[in-house]
Amino acid sequence: MPAIQPRTLKGFRDFPPALALVRERMVDVARAVYRSYGFAPIDTPALELAEVLLAKLDPGAEIARQLYRFVDNGGRDVALRFDLTVPLARFAAMHVQDLGVPFKRYHIGPVWRGENTQAGRYREFLQCDFDTIGTTSSAADIEVALVIHDLLVALGFERFTVRVSDRHVLAGIVEVLGVGDRTGGVLRSVDKLAKQGPDAVHAELVDVVGLTSGQAADVLDAASSDLDAVVERFGASDRVAGGAARLRELLEVAAAVGIPDGRLAVDLSISRGLDYYTGTVYETFLADLPTIGSVCSGGRYDDLAGLYTNQSLPGVGASLGLDRLLAAMEELGMLGAETTGAPVLFVRFPGVALADLHGLAADVRRSGVGAEVYPDVKKVGAQLQLAERRGARVAVLAGPAELATGVVKVKDLASRTEAAVPRSALVSEVRRVMGG
């Protein structure tokens, strides 16, 4: 009986190779997509002064209660970051003068929130943020939508929808209806439309937000109609017209770039619960697993760093919820059994010097393909079985018999076929098998 029961904290998880390999690959993909659009990486500390993290939050904000916060050994009130946007605000306030605007950065790192767990909701999870700050141009908003789309495609998804809206549209409508002071409540309620249905939202608009039944019906009607219908009815409002124009431009560009129909859709009902979004908002849902929630969300904010600097820093960006996406892929059976970093395994035989095997393996590695030498001299079958279970693609059999005649056997683990080739042809044969 061990003295201490090994376990992880609620909402925290281990990543065995099958998950960690996929996760690392996803991070690589995200990095590549972000860089292809000109975003540059930054990094910031996991731990910040609590006052810095709390500066932008309302005193009663839900997220403030979810903070992992403690007094450090120097008596400082500190907390783990709960997102990457607030650290960006602090970072920007300290460094924009050196970097210049517009400033485009991506930031991949873990964040912590002490909230209740659920499928795809953890207390420690990886966020992959990208933002453009220092410009109000809709070109930046459009770019965010394109990046989200490219990101999901690069990660291997086809059936997804990036839902886009502009808060000015619904907010403008609410103003026209004469209840502009209730905008926040209206947006929060309407945001639940997809999940709870029109009846529940209507009830909430009336009972909680305090609209008349007619106003609630108008809001719901607008939220579920398309852009043209809304403009026709409420276009006299500059605010509505302006938001609609930006959304139309976004759709035009998306179409011109060749984004397929359905991948990007205007949905006026989405508005995001977060108060600091002021314009365009984005949410991304998987068609095959919508219940896991948005896997990539974001929006435009007027002033990122107002509490830390006098310089006005508007911006727009989004965050890929990589761990949530990973959970979705796990549930959708998209994960393979691969648990090894090297696709080529050299079988160990009695009577073969390690120097010879490692020499051959080094040749394979130099060609850019990972290779490992099995450490133990065991039955060949057992070695092959382990190789396949780990997800290796190729086994190399170089035993005394082969080496005596100057050949090696290269075995395709999937098809279970093998070919004997001269030692000098090892690398080309390995590449041939892996290419096929």
Added chain:
RNA sequence: GUGGCUAUAGCUCAGUCUGGUUAGAGCGUCGGCUUGUGGUGCCGAAGGUCGCGGGUUCGAUCCCCGUUAGCCACCCCA
């Protein structure tokens, strides 16, 4: 944070409602048939504090309470 459901072998689950001798299955794992070739077959083996703690009882995996974790709804959000 609020409410609900669940917890049995590495995995997926029976069994518990009607407490009672050694808690089962499939798959997986390991060994042998086959001391240099893994998907099938046959033989054999290992592996379970029935999440944890307490209570009721002659006796608890089963009933009760607590706790931890997972899941679901709300809240919020990636």
